[in-house]
Amino acid sequence: MALTIEYETPYGITCEYAHCVVVNTRCDKNIEITLVDGEEVETKTYPIHFNGKIYANETAYSSGASPIGGFNGHFELDDAGAKTQYNIVKQCYNHLKTVDGFTEGVDC
Numbered sequence: 001m002a003l004t005i006e007y008e009t010p011y012g013i014t015c016e017y018a019h020c021v022v023v024n025t026r027c028d029k030n031i032e033i034t035l036v037d038g039e040e041v042e043t044k045t046y047p048i049h050f051n052g053k054i055y056a057n058e059t060a061y062s063s064g065a066s067p068i069g070g071f072n073g074h075f076e077l078d079d080a081g082a083k084t085q086y087n088i089v090k091q092c093y094n095h096l097k098t099v100d101g102f103t104e105g106v107d108c
Contacts (some may be wrong), residue, residue: 003105
């Protein structure tokens with residue numbers, strides 16, 4: 001699973017088919033207890049943090065070349081519990097496609 005985007009390196013080189021890969025994810029579980037009408041109410045949140053690497057193209061990625069860039073992101077996990085809920089890595093890619101510079105990303 002990856003995204004293909006057009007990416008300009010810090011050196012001004014444009015890679016038309018840059019390959020973006022999520023390489024690490026972390027999920028925390030936060031529990032907040034508040035009093036509502038004298039009763040304790042528990043609220044759970046699951047912040048997700050992820051990072052990834054950007055390669056010049058898919059061939060550079062598959063041949064083990066060095067990445068030309070990277071990215072970091074974070075969002076709240078969708079824990080709706082529906083059978084169609086995406087796994088955590090898929091949710092990272094879906095979130096990444098909402099971030100400036102990645103909105104035109106194509107799944108590959």
